[in-house]
Amino acid sequence: MNFKIAVLPGDGIGPEVMAEGTQVLSQVARLYGFSVELEQGIVGGASIDAHGKPLIDPVLSLAKHSDAVLLGAMGGPKWDGLDYSIRPERALLALRQELGLFANLRPVKLFSALASASTLKREVVEGTDLLVVRELTGGIYFGQPKGITKLADGTERGVNTEVYTTPEIERIAHVAFRAAQKRRKKVTSVDKANVLEVTELWRKVVSRIHKNEGYAGIELEHILVDNCAMQLIRNPRQFDVLVTTNMFGDILTDEASVLAGSMGMLPSASLGEAGMGSSDVRRIGLYEPIHGSAPDIAGKGVANPIGTILSAALMLRYSLRLEEAAVCIEKAVDETITNGARTADLGGKLSTRQMTDEIIKYL
Numbered sequence: 475m476n477f478k479i480a481v482l483p484g485d486g487i488g489p490e491v492m493a494e495g496t497q498v499l500s501q502v503a504r505l506y507g508f509s510v511e512l513e514q515g516i517v518g519g520a521s522i523d524a525h526g527k528p529l530i531d532p533v534l535s536l537a538k539h540s541d542a543v544l545l546g547a548m549g550g551p552k553w554d555g556l557d558y559s560i561r562p563e564r565a566l567l568a569l570r571q572e573l574g575l576f577a578n579l580r581p582v583k584l585f586s587a588l589a590s591a592s593t594l595k596r597e598v599v600e601g602t603d604l605l606v607v608r609e610l611t612g613g614i615y616f617g618q619p620k621g622i623t624k625l626a627d628g629t630e631r632g633v634n635t636e637v638y639t640t641p642e643i644e645r646i647a648h649v650a651f652r653a654a655q656k657r658r659k660k661v662t663s664v665d666k667a668n669v670l671e672v673t674e675l676w677r678k679v680v681s682r683i684h685k686n687e688g689y690a691g692i693e694l695e696h697i698l699v700d701n702c703a704m705q706l707i708r709n710p711r712q713f714d715v716l717v718t719t720n721m722f723g724d725i726l727t728d729e730a731s732v733l734a735g736s737m738g739m740l741p742s743a744s745l746g747e748a749g750m751g752s753s754d755v756r757r758i759g760l761y762e763p764i765h766g767s768a769p770d771i772a773g774k775g776v777a778n779p780i781g782t783i784l785s786a787a788l789m790l791r792y793s794l795r796l797e798e799a800a801v802c803i804e805k806a807v808d809e810t811i812t813n814g815a816r817t818a819d820l821g822g823k824l825s826t827r828q829m830t831d832e833i834i835k836y837l
């Protein structure tokens with residue numbers, strides 16, 4: 475078995491954590507008898523510096539013709555002043571859209587040895603094991619009209635549009651219900667249906683899919699996003715699968731990262747239609763830690779590589795269908811943490827490289 479992986483390190487700590495993620499991946503490949511062909515591409519701010527734009531066609535083509543894409547992070551203060559249309563983060567939005575990756579899966583599972591690393595009380599976070607299914611290619615990050623216009627009186631007007639169509643909601647609802655079937659069989663749909671018509675439609679469509687499409691064995695509840703933000707840190711164990719819009723998912727998963735001890739711990743998988751079915755069509759997916767480029771610690775060698783390493787595990791699971799190899803990585807991370815290894819964000823002293831070396835020992 476030979477797999478072609480597009481490796482896009484990006485900016486800030488992206489290249490630092492990516493070096494560790496690919497190292498673990500190569501070790502696991504050796505252990506499980508498959509090979510990975512890692513082809514690098516530059517994206518984000520690094521691509522702006524080299525080519526004047528955040529994503530160039532050859533890199534997009536590399537991503538499209540790979541079995542999976544492993545991504546670091548993009549952006550940083552250096553490029554903050556640029557027009558939105560050419561900012562580093564645009565590359566990420568374009569990749570997701572061009573690859574049709576509409577479902578972002580963000581598991582938030584607390585390794586029990588880290589219960590005291592969270593700023594929340596141990597008794598609150600202990601046992602946290604939830605999955606956020608975030609819609610990724612619709613909503614306010616893509617809706618038209620958008621932009622900033624000058625008004626006649628000299629002031630300006632900024633606008634973005636939250637928009638969802640029935641098919642977009644249907645397909646993400648299916649992803650959430652199918653995921654719940656393999657977990658604790660509960661879906662919580664997060665919206666703001668008391669104020670926003672677009673999420674009134676969201677609630678209606680999710681309820682219809684639940685009722686009419688054979689998900690009777692799954693419990694469905696609806697919750698307003700403001701209440702959800704509060705419940706997540708009050709009693710996270712009540713949640714199994716959360717399904718929500720692009721922006722709400724973006725915000726809630728950063729909040730949820732606190733439950734897992736640190737932002738540096740959390741992986742994500744972005745999948746398209748083919749990633750969801752049971753046929754053997756190509757299951758391209760994009761895998762990345764949920765954190766950004768962390769300019770405040772970039773270049774210091776102290777970033778936590780676990781979010782990227784666990785993203786590689788998700789890649790093995792969803793795109794390469796190598797479940798045993800995926801579990802191997804997850805168990806190695808668990809044992810490493812259980813045995814006390816900690817980077818600075820978890821209150822320890824290990825460097826990025828030392829943390830990876832520890833994980834590799836347990837593979």
Ligand code: NAD
Nearest residue numbers: 547548549550737738765766767768769770771777778819
């Ligand atoms: P961030 O996630 O980069 O950092 C937030 C905080 O978490 C910082 O204090 C950082 O040091 C810490 N942190 C993040 N990852 C860590 C890790 N692996 N180990 C230890 N600590 C870690 O968010 P930000 O500061 O709001 O954004 C910085 C830049 O990243 C911005 O340009 C933003 O647009 C971009 N960004 C990119 C992505 C992406 O590429 N997917 C996602 C979010 C933000």
